[in-house]
Amino acid sequence: MPGSLLGEFLRARRAALGPRDVGLVSHGVRRVAGLRREEVADLAGVNADYYARLEQGRERHPSPQVLDALGRALRLGPDTRAHLHRLAGTPTADQPATAGISPALRRLLDGFADDPAFVINATLDILAANPPAEALHSPFAPADNLARMVFLDPAGRDFYTDWNSTARATAAHLRQTSGITPDAPRLRSLVRTLTVHSPDFARLWTTHEVLGKTQDTKRLNHPSAGPLTVTYQSFDVRAAPGQQLIVYQPVPDTSAP
Known part of the structure; x- marks a missing residue:
């Protein structure tokens, strides 16, 4: 309540x-x-x-x-x-999430020919991904939900070089979602699964930290491509509340003159 x-x-x-x-x-x-x-x-x-x-x-x-x-x-x-x-029940402009992506968003996603781009919903399910994003997330089986990939997939701790920071941010994002749609069946099921099977998630969940996805730098370790440092930007999909388009780009080489 x-x-x-x-x-x-x-x-x-x-x-x-x-x-x-x-x-x-x-x-x-x-x-x-x-x-x-x-x-x-x-x-x-x-x-x-x-x-x-x-x-x-x-x-x-x-x-x-x-x-x-x-x-x-x-x-x-x-x-x-x-x-x-x-x-506290203060009225907000939040709206329920929309399932599935539109054909227009699919075309935009595929327009990023070289940069990994994918669409997530409020519970961090990957709804769609372009080929570079599929290749980037190939160590995960399946690459279906970012929270599951971080906390439950054995590949997660090797893939995310700063795993502790990534885990903290992931739990904090789900906590933000819990304030928007606390009774959503998908959220309740996901949190229950993560709590039962991941002591790290269970501990982080009790901190009630809240964080939305905006932009950041990630250090990754891909088994084929090796160490990667990327920045990401997230964009709210206005036509589908709850969805975000995430685009990764390599960090520019600042050593060149």
Whole structure:
């Protein structure tokens, strides 16, 4: 239920911060991990009892102003603040995801003749890929879902050179999706499978970190092509909410004059 999800999120993010992270001086031995409830309430400028009720699920309708204050107190980034608002039931422009890709998107995908390009949905299922992307992901059997490939496929730990960073970002992306469509059967099934079969995912899932796909640099180790360093850009498919077009490109050689 929404109240318990909000409280679980607040507790996890509070536990992830220490006094020094928010400019506080810590005295003596602390009995709790991270910040105390009273400290978060004081940083956000809200009543400590009110904040306790939020964590306990007894208060379910905080105002947008209170949510913004909590976001600042907990040092939440833009994606995580949006997730907080969704958990509290604040209206957003999010829409349900659309299955399948359009013929126009398929033509655009195939237009990237040399660069790996593929389309994912909100649960990181690969809906379509061009030939370079299929070749890039050839170590995986099958190359069907990025989260499964990272956490459950044995090839994942060799393929992703910065596996820990990739794993953290992947879990955080799914956590963002859980705030948009918490009851989606595909998401619930995927999270359940990952939690049961991957202790690493289970641990990361409890942190409630939230992150959307935008752009980044990845270091990969392909069994045929060898070490690769690529950048990626993600583009929302406006005609199909929840879908993203991901395009990889090699990092430019900056050593040339």
